[in-house]
Amino acid sequence: FIVLLFSLYVISGGISLKGDLPAHPATNVAFLGVGGLLASFIGTTGASMLLIRPLLQTNSERRYTRHTVIFFIFLVSNCGGLLLPIGDPPLFLGYLRGVKFFWTLGLFMPWLLVSALILGVYLVWDMLAYKKEKPKDITSDETRVTKLQLNGKLNFIYLLGIVACVALIDPSKEFLGLGFKPFPFMRELCMMAFVGLSLFSTNKQIYKDNQFNYHAILEVAALFIGIFICMQVPIEILNAKGASLGLTKPWHFFWTTGGLSAFLDNAPTYVVFFETAKVIPPSEGMQMIHLGSGEIASSLLVAISLGAVFMGSLTYIGNGPNFMVKSIAEQSGVKMPSFFGYMKYSFGVLIPIFVVVMFLFLL
Numbered sequence: 147f148i149v150l151l152f153s154l155y156v157i158s159g160g161i162s163l164k165g166d167l168p169a170h171p172a173t174n175v176a177f178l179g180v181g182g183l184l185a186s187f188i189g190t191t192g193a194s195m196l197l198i199r200p201l202l203q204t205n206s207e208r209r210y211t212r213h214t215v216i217f218f219i220f221l222v223s224n225c226g227g228l229l230l231p232i233g234d235p236p237l238f239l240g241y242l243r244g245v246k247f248f249w250t251l252g253l254f255m256p257w258l259l260v261s262a263l264i265l266g267v268y269l270v271w272d273m274l275a276y277k278k279e280k281p282k283d284i285t286s287d288e289t290r291v292t293k294l295q296l297n298g299k300l301n302f303i304y305l306l307g308i309v310a311c312v313a314l315i316d317p318s319k320e321f322l323g324l325g326f327k328p329f330p331f332m333r334e335l336c337m338m339a340f341v342g343l344s345l346f347s348t349n350k351q352i353y354k355d356n357q358f359n360y361h362a363i364l365e366v367a368a369l370f371i372g373i374f375i376c377m378q379v380p381i382e383i384l385n386a387k388g389a390s391l392g393l394t395k396p397w398h399f400f401w402t403t404g405g406l407s408a409f410l411d412n413a414p415t416y417v418v419f420f421e422t423a424k425v426i427p428p429s430e431g432m433q434m435i436h437l438g439s440g441e442i443a444s445s446l447l448v449a450i451s452l453g454a455v456f457m458g459s460l461t462y463i464g465n466g467p468n469f470m471v472k473s474i475a476e477q478s479g480v481k482m483p484s485f486f487g488y489m490k491y492s493f494g495v496l497i498p499i500f501v502v503v504m505f506l507f508l509l
Contacts, residue, residue, distance in 0.1 A: 148367045149334040150238055151191070151466075153308050156341050158192030159358040160301040160348035165294035169205045169287050171272040174214055175265055177201045181218065182226030182261050186233035188305050194223045194467040195356070200294065202478045207287035210275040212482060215475045216491050217268040221261060223467035224459035228257040228451070232312055234465070236407075236416030236454040243420065244437030245447070247313045256452055256507050263499045298352045304340040311336045318438060366466050373414045380418060391422065396449035396508040399423060403450045404457030404500070412458035412465055419450050449508050456500060460492045461485065 167173050177197060184193040201218060205211045227233030229250055231241035237250055279287075314322065315333035352358075393399055399419055407415040423446040428434055433444040458465035462472055462485055472482050483491065 147235070147238060147242065148370060149337055150232065150308070150312065151189075151235065151366060151370075152363055153337040153341050154189040154192045154232065154305070155195075155363045157301050157304045157308065157344045158188050158196055159356055160344050160352055161196055161296070161298040162352040162355045163196055163200045163294060163296050164292070164355065165200055165203070166206070166290060166292040167204045167294065168291060169208050171269055171276055173204065174201070174272055175269050177204070178218060178221050178268060179261070179265055181222035182265075185222055185226030186229035186257075187309070189232055190223050190227040190234050190465060191467045191470075192305070193226065194218075194471050197222060198471050198474050199356070199478075202475060202480065206478070207283055207290060208276075208279055209283055210278060211480050213268070213271055213275060213491070215471065215480055215482065216488065217264060217271075217495075219468050219471050220459045220492070220496060221264050223471055224465050225257070225260050225264065225456050228253050228455045230309070232309060234455045234458070235413040236458075237451060238312070239413055239417050240420060240447070240451065241312070243417075244439070245435065249435070250451065253448065253451060256448075256503055259506070260456060260499055260503060263502070264495070267495055297355075298348055300347055301344050304344045307340040308337055311340070362466075362470055369411075370413065373411065386425075393419075393422060394426065396445045397504050399446050399449040400453040400500075400504060400508050402453070404453030404460075407454045407457045408460035408464045411463065412454040416450060416454040419453075420447070423447065423450060445508075452503060452507070456496075456503070459496060460489065462488055 177200075181193050181197045184196070188196070198215075198218065201214065202211075205214055224234070228237070231238040231245075231247055231250060233250075237245075241247060311333050315328045315336060317328050317330050317332065319327065321328050393402060399422075403415055403419045406418075420442070424437075424440045424442050426443065426446070428441075428443055434441045435444050435447060459468070462468045472488075476482050482488070
């Protein structure tokens with residue numbers, strides 16, 4: 147798990163997107179939309195680190211930019227990473243527990259709905275904010291234009307290699323039907339090989355442009371090591387007592403997983419409720435997903451996945467990239483809201499959207 151995060155962080159750090167476009171509402175929507183799609187394929191952390199600086203540069207001449215960063219956290223740093231296990235840490239933990247790699251593609255419709263609603267609300271908000279900009283700022287924004295320049299393109303090949311490692315190399319299964327099983331940690335060794343290739347072949351100026359360092363990923367690694375050690379006992383308790391908690395419906399798991407994900411980090415919360423759902427007796431007609439050990443109801447897994455990924459956006463601590471994006475924005479001069487100030491935005495915008503998700507997909 148930590149090797150995957152490290153690989154995506156380092157390789158995406160070798161990709162630099164620079165430029166300054168006119169900060170029209172449509173331009174910002176395009177940034178958020180592309181970022182929301184990229185999040186599933188290079189991870190929410192990778193997509194956030196790739197796009198936040200050019201987005202801030204594009205909006206540097208505008209006065210009202212706080213909402214743009216907040217919606218960036220909503221979509222690019224969280225909700226966009228739903229379609230593949232490498233998109234967001236909770237989904238990768240599910241993959242490691244036996245969920246098929248492409249199972250998450252079945253969540254396309256909730257992903258599309260939430261992405262479209264977030265972008266729609268943002269477009270209206272930014273159009274209103276754009277009208278409040280001073281004419282001199284608009285003129286400056288229109289004249290100080292630099293074309294987007296993408297450097298480090300070779301790293302996209304390495305990112306595809308990471309996807310292939312995760313999707314194809316499983317020590318418990320035959321490799322591509324060739325009659326042999328990968329040896330333990332072969333997947334991790336291959337991912338680290340791509341990291342080495344990236345570090346060797348990437349121009350060092352790109353890392354300087356991205357202000358790249360290992361501080362953030364080391365903090366995340368230390369945090370998750372501690373969390374994973376501490377949650378072993380709760381998982382064993384849930385294995386024994388999970389069926390008696392009263393959580394039986396998909397919407398129960400959606401709100402409970404999501405609510406705790408917002409304040410405890412979504413990856414360990416996902417694991418706790420994943421284990422809880424495994425011990426709930428299936429009802430008649432319930433579709434089950436077979437795992438390496440045991441099985442889980444498909445409807446409950448959908449709810450847990452949606453809750454963990456979507457509601458990690460409700461606070462700065464719900465998902466790893468959130469606080470990093472906040473810090474980068476503040477370094478660029480954007481006055482970001484406090485912890486509880488951010489929650490006024492997130493609860494006001496996202497909770498109604500999540501209620502729609504519940505009614506359409508979980509009842």
